[in-house]
Amino acid sequence: AQKVTQAQTEISVVEKEDVTLDCVYETRDTTYYLFWYKQPPSGELVFLIRRNSFDEQNEISGRYSWNFQKSTSSFNFTITASQVVDSAVYFCALKAPSTGANSKLTFGKGITLSVRP
Amino acid sequence: NAGVTQTPKFRVLKTGQSMTLLCAQDMNHEYMYWYRQDPGMGLRLIHYSVGEGTTAKGEVPDGYNVSRLKKQNFLLGLESAAPSQTSVYFCASSYSPGLVDTQYFGPGTRLTVL
Numbered sequence: 001a002q003k004v005t006q007a008q009t010e011i012s013v014v015e016k017e018d019v020t021l022d023c024v025y026e027t028r029d030t031t032y033y034l035f036w037y038k039q040p041p042s043g044e045l046v047f048l049i050r051r052n053s054f055d056e057q058n059e060i061s062g063r064y065s066w067n068f069q070k071s072t073s074s075f076n077f078t079i080t081a082s083q084v085v086d087s088a089v090y091f092c093a094l095k096a097p098s099t100g101a102n103s104k105l106t107f108g109k110g111i112t113l114s115v116r117p
Numbered sequence: 118n119a120g121v122t123q124t125p126k127f128r129v130l131k132t133g134q135s136m137t138l139l140c141a142q143d144m145n146h147e148y149m150y151w152y153r154q155d156p157g158m159g160l161r162l163i164h165y166s167v168g169e170g171t172t173a174k175g176e177v178p179d180g181y182n183v184s185r186l187k188k189q190n191f192l193l194g195l196e197s198a199a200p201s202q203t204s205v206y207f208c209a210s211s212y213s214p215g216l217v218d219t220q221y222f223g224p225g226t227r228l229t230v231l
Contacts, residue, residue: 037222047222
């Protein structure tokens with residue numbers, strides 16, 4: 001079965017701190033994709049990144065970076081020098097062939113990040 | 118290019134009432150999805166469509182119906198609303214169902230059933 005676990009439910013940091021959001025996944029498929037979405041207080045879901053199972057290179061985009069490690073089935077997200085605008089709920093999601101439903105997204109339960117000024 | 122839009126943004130219903138949520142996308146995407154988001158549950162797939170005129174069940178389809186009469190629109194219906202259907206509903210679309218393809222989400226509809 002496919003599963004995405006975001007063990008941290010709420011994280012609170014002070015502005016300019018670095019913060020890492022953890023994501024652990026389970027799948028029996030060898031080919032799959034992992035995603036991160038951001039849900040700011042306004043409610044919409046914003047796509048952040050997609051990573052395939054064959055690409056273990058870390059990704060950096062400005063203050064955001066992602067660390068994908070197949071050995072530990074983890075796809076962690078780090079925000080460097082956090083800002084108040086980073087306050088949001090962050091979802092990790094998995095897409096794999098055996099999820100059926102034409103490769104539906106399996107979401108974790110989300111991590112609520114609060115960045116205090 | 119508006120992306121994915123949803124109507125209405127908010128709605129309050131009484132138990133037993135019916136309503137339809139409208140999702141529209143202008144990206145010429147073939148695939149469309151309806152999810153519900155509940156506290157502590159993440160997002161769960163209700164129904165999806167692989168093209169105009171087609172629909173299929175997701176993981177939590179009971180109490181909902183859908184229709185895809187036009188490629189750009191995907192409607193979610195509640196025939197007899199129940200308090201358990203109080204949730205935030207998200208529509209999403211993607212060009213294909215492939216693993217590589219990203220789903221893009223609408224802004225959500227917050228539904229309360231009293």
